[in-house]
Amino acid sequence: MKLILSDCPLSIQLPDQGDVKWIDLSRLNIANCVGCFGCWTKTPGRCVIRDDAVKVYPLIARSDTLLYISRIKYGGYDTVMKTMLERAIPVQQAFIRILAGETHHVQRSVVPKDATILAYGDTGEEERAIFRKLVARNAHNMNFKTYRIFFCREEEVNDFTGKELKAWNVC
Amino acid sequence: MERVLILNGSPRAPRSNSKRYGEIFAACYGENAEICPVTRGNHQELRDKLDGVSHLLFVFPLYADAIPVPLLDFLKFLEDHPPQKRPAVSVLINCGFLEPQQNEIALEMMRLFCRQNRYPFASSLSIGSGEAILNSPFRFLAARKIKRFARSIARGTPQTLSVTMPLTKKWFVAASTSYWVKYGARWGTTQAQMQTMEIQ
Numbered sequence: 001m002k003l004i005l006s007d008c009p010l011s012i013q014l015p016d017q018g019d020v021k022w023i024d025l026s027r028l029n030i031a032n033c034v035g036c037f038g039c040w041t042k043t044p045g046r047c048v049i050r051d052d053a054v055k056v057y058p059l060i061a062r063s064d065t066l067l068y069i070s071r072i073k074y075g076g077y078d079t080v081m082k083t084m085l086e087r088a089i090p091v092q093q094a095f096i097r098i099l100a101g102e103t104h105h106v107q108r109s110v111v112p113k114d115a116t117i118l119a120y121g122d123t124g125e126e127e128r129a130i131f132r133k134l135v136a137r138n139a140h141n142m143n144f145k146t147y148r149i150f151f152c153r154e155e156e157v158n159d160f161t162g163k164e165l166k167a168w169n170v171c
Numbered sequence: 172m173e174r175v176l177i178l179n180g181s182p183r184a185p186r187s188n189s190k191r192y193g194e195i196f197a198a199c200y201g202e203n204a205e206i207c208p209v210t211r212g213n214h215q216e217l218r219d220k221l222d223g224v225s226h227l228l229f230v231f232p233l234y235a236d237a238i239p240v241p242l243l244d245f246l247k248f249l250e251d252h253p254p255q256k257r258p259a260v261s262v263l264i265n266c267g268f269l270e271p272q273q274n275e276i277a278l279e280m281m282r283l284f285c286r287q288n289r290y291p292f293a294s295s296l297s298i299g300s301g302e303a304i305l306n307s308p309f310r311f312l313a314a315r316k317i318k319r320f321a322r323s324i325a326r327g328t329p330q331t332l333s334v335t336m337p338l339t340k341k342w343f344v345a346a347s348t349s350y351w352v353k354y355g356a357r358w359g360t361t362q363a364q365m366q367t368m369e370i371q
Contacts, residue, residue, distance in 0.1 A: 035183035046371040094351040
């Protein structure tokens with residue numbers, strides 16, 4: 001399946017088909033991760049906070065193609081997207097493996113992904129450089145098979161999204 | 172000696188490893204250190220405290236390869252409500268992985284915040300194996316490095332420091348597996364249950 005996660009409303013029309021899902025995180029009720037490790041040790045694979053995040057992280061795990069659309073802040077994802085990414089740790093196990101010469105968490109049933117990240121906002125090259133490093137590191141922990149990063153201004157988000165969906169043969 | 176405000180940016184602040192790291196730092200630093208958690212409701216109170224200190228120490232864990240959301244929100248608040256005089260900033264960050272360098276991106280984000288908002292950046296201490304090191308025979312390594320970190324802040328001589336367990340990656344995987352199996356046992360959860368591939 002293909003999944004679009006955005007931290008803002010978008011002016012896009014998606015065909016009514018089951019293979020593509022768009023979630024506007026800004027419309028959901030998602031609390032901060034409290035770092036309880038419940039999803040690793042008490043109810044493995046299941047977050048103990050039963051809010052809207054529990055509808056999202058299984059979709060992240062199942063998707064083979066991802067588009068994340070997020071404002072960028074201090075070289076990272078801004079609050080809305082970052083809150084969801086932190087709440088997605090039930091897709092990992094507590095246990096550690098060696099991957100690409102580093103220690104990382106073992107993944108549960110997480111499909112390898114082709115990820116596209118659209119990072120928007122008034123960013124300079126310094127902030128973009130940090131974000132590129134962040135996504136490269138995320139790739140190990142979020143099972144990205146490939147990833148591409150695009151930067152744009154806020155007013156360009158809909159245009160960029162439309163182009164990406166055309167590349168997916170969705171619109 | 173400079174007065175230091177230690178802000179615990181862990182989402183589980185009251186029972187976090189960051190709290191323990193902050194307490195070790197405070198014990199090394201002396202009476203001029205005060206520890207406060209960052210919560211959703213105390214941003215203004217913490218900002219007001221900044222007017223009375225010359226040094227601000229952020230202590231937090233790595234979350235999804237970056238700064239945890241509660242701390243990110245506080246940084247954004249500070250950006251909108253800057254103190255009259257900006258203290259120097261130091262960072263103590265810990266991650267559960269063996270490699271302290273996995274903290275580097277979060278450190279770069281903190282340095283960027285400081286540059287963008289004109290806070291002088293001072294020292295950093297990056298801790299690997301930070302979930303378990305304080306409960307291991309290697310606790311003394313972390314404590315010793317925190318002492319050195321505190322000294323660098325007290326003397327105003329910035330340093331970039333790191334520490335982790337002196338284990339091979341394979342030994343670390345074995346030790347961390349044992350650690351998490353015991354952790355799960357507290358809840359009556361077996362290793363096989365913790366290894367479920369199902370996501371709910």
